[in-house]
Amino acid sequence: MTRSEQPQDGTPLLKLQNIEKSFGDVKVLKGVSVEVERGEIVAIIGGSGSGKSTLLRCVNLMEVPSAGRIEFQNFVAEFAEGRKNKISGEHLRQLRTQIGMVFQSYNLWPHKTVMENVMHAPMIVKGVSRRDAAEQAEQLLARIGLAERRNHYPSQLSGGQQQRVAIVRALAMQPKAMLFDEVTSALDPELVGEVLSLMAELANEGMTMLIVTHEIAFAREVSSRTLFFDQGVIAESGPSKELLRNPQSDRMRQFLSRVLHETY
Amino acid sequence: MNSDLLVYVPGFLHASWLVFSITVLVIVVSWICGLAAALGKTSSFAPVRWLSTFYIWFIRGTPTLIQVFIVYFGFPQLGLKLSPFVAGVLALGVNSGAYVAEIIRSGLTAIPKGQMESAMALGISRRKTMTTIILPQVFRIILPPLTNEAITCLKNTSLLSTITVMELTLYSQVLIATTFRPFQFYIATAVIYLIMTTVLSQLSAYLERRNMRSAA
Ligand SMILES: Nc1ncnc2c1ncn2[C@@H]1O[C@H](COP(=O)(O)OP(=O)(O)O)[C@@H](O)[C@H]1O
Numbered sequence: 129m130t131r132s133e134q135p136q137d138g139t140p141l142l143k144l145q146n147i148e149k150s151f152g153d154v155k156v157l158k159g160v161s162v163e164v165e166r167g168e169i170v171a172i173i174g175g176s177g178s179g180k181s182t183l184l185r186c187v188n189l190m191e192v193p194s195a196g197r198i199e200f201q202n203f204v205a206e207f208a209e210g211r212k213n214k215i216s217g218e219h220l221r222q223l224r225t226q227i228g229m230v231f232q233s234y235n236l237w238p239h240k241t242v243m244e245n246v247m248h249a250p251m252i253v254k255g256v257s258r259r260d261a262a263e264q265a266e267q268l269l270a271r272i273g274l275a276e277r278r279n280h281y282p283s284q285l286s287g288g289q290q291q292r293v294a295i296v297r298a299l300a301m302q303p304k305a306m307l308f309d310e311v312t313s314a315l316d317p318e319l320v321g322e323v324l325s326l327m328a329e330l331a332n333e334g335m336t337m338l339i340v341t342h343e344i345a346f347a348r349e350v351s352s353r354t355l356f357f358d359q360g361v362i363a364e365s366g367p368s369k370e371l372l373r374n375p376q377s378d379r380m381r382q383f384l385s386r387v388l389h390e391t392y
Numbered sequence: 393m394n395s396d397l398l399v400y401v402p403g404f405l406h407a408s409w410l411v412f413s414i415t416v417l418v419i420v421v422s423w424i425c426g427l428a429a430a431l432g433k434t435s436s437f438a439p440v441r442w443l444s445t446f447y448i449w450f451i452r453g454t455p456t457l458i459q460v461f462i463v464y465f466g467f468p469q470l471g472l473k474l475s476p477f478v479a480g481v482l483a484l485g486v487n488s489g490a491y492v493a494e495i496i497r498s499g500l501t502a503i504p505k506g507q508m509e510s511a512m513a514l515g516i517s518r519r520k521t522m523t524t525i526i527l528p529q530v531f532r533i534i535l536p537p538l539t540n541e542a543i544t545c546l547k548n549t550s551l552l553s554t555i556t557v558m559e560l561t562l563y564s565q566v567l568i569a570t571t572f573r574p575f576q577f578y579i580a581t582a583v584i585y586l587i588m589t590t591v592l593s594q595l596s597a598y599l600e601r602r603n604m605r606s607a608a
């Protein structure tokens with residue numbers, strides 16, 4: 129569906145250079161550089177507090193980096209310590225409509241039906257007509273098997289269903305890339321699978337994705353590259369199949385054994 | 393004793409109608425002031441925040457009756473002479489606005505942060521996020537305290553008897569002055585207030601039930 133139309137012309141879709149981010153005196157990101165090709169799936173793993181969420185939030189500028197450079201298609205922004213890093217609301221919104229983001233908590237609009245949840249943003253942000261928005265929402269809901277729930281409210285759905293609606297709500301903006309921040313962490317174990325398979329489907333269709341996850345098996349299967357975060361830097365990175373089987377550092381080995389043996 | 397009271401029914405009806413229309417106008421003014429002050433308190437522009445804080449502090453810290461007097465008796469000295477009706481609506485509306493502001497603020501803090509974040513991630517502007525996502529949710533949370541405040545507004549209209557608005561309280565006082573039957577007339581007046589406040593709370597209970605179907 130949302131297959132990226134652009135040919136693989138060699139330039140990465142997303143380029144982060146030396147991203148730094150401080151909250152007060154605490155430096156949370158200490159120079160992170162990542163390039164993501166169109167259609168590439170990058171997994172980000174690492175301990176709690178290592179800066180994974182902060183990095184994702186810097187990509188769509190929900191957090192403004194303290195330093196570094198972000199390129200996303202035509203959008204370029206440079207940040208420097210001690211400079212006022214202000215970007216116009218219009219540019220921000222344009223960037224955000226092209227990068228979808230899904231969170232650990234589903235955050236559906238509780239006062240709107242499932243259908244309205246999917247229609248709302250395209251209508252008010254992109255000016256899509258109600259009819260077109262409805263048509264698209266029907267298709268998206270049909271694809272996740274929730275078409276007959278269109279008039280239900282989020283509270284009437286299971287966590288897994290809500291999270292899948294949250295994913296198609298983001299897809300309704302027809303983004304060029306998707307950011308996933310531990311989207312299965314809040315789910316009951318038996319509901320994790322349905323969300324992961326939707327993500328795997330998107331990956332197969334060519335969506336560019338950055339996925340923060342503790343699901344190591346999923347990362348190994350679906351992502352081509354894995355970044356291991358530790359204390360605000362990418363401590364290790366490489367092709368997922370190799371890196372996740374054969375980490376080099378003790379820190380990553382410890383981290384992996386911890387998450388792999390974690391049982392619910 | 394009862395049949396001769398019937399001649400006062402049209403007068404009571406008229407006074408009740410006045411109470412009702414003043415209350416409606418007061419609520420309108422109150423919601424406007426309350427919303428402005430609640431959002432003003434979250435403004436990124438410091439003077440707006442100070443102004444909102446001062447407004448809420450002043451109103452909640454002084455008697456409503458004094459506020460009514462300031463507007464009706466005090467403002468003419470500044471060259472602003474208002475009719476009793478307008479002064480009353482303004483004073484009671486601005487008064488209630490400070491309480492509504494606090495109600496809205498507590499409603500705002502009850503909305504999970506994730507709602508803002510998701511709206512932001514979808515590229516929805518701050519204003520649209522407020523008007524289409526946050527405030528509709530806030531409204532259904534604050535409906536019960538808002539109803540209480542509306543009932544207070546209705547009861548506060550009796551304060552306007554002191555500035556010659558011929559509403560229910562002043563009307564009954566005038567009748568009592570000529571009939572010398574305070575017990576009957578004050579009881580009758582109380583019953584009329586009671587009917588109006590009961591209707592208000594029933595209305596809100598109905599709205600709440602209707603909302604419950606979607607929120608959980
Ligand atoms: N808005 C914020 N203000 C202050 N500190 C923050 C903020 N957001 C994140 N942090 C801190 O930054 C660090 C990294 O957080 P985060 O990126 O959420 O880590 P992760 O997602 O890897 O668990 C944590 O120590 C966290 O407390």
Ligand SMILES: [Mg+2]
Pocket residue numbers: 180181182309310
């Ligand atoms: Mg996180």
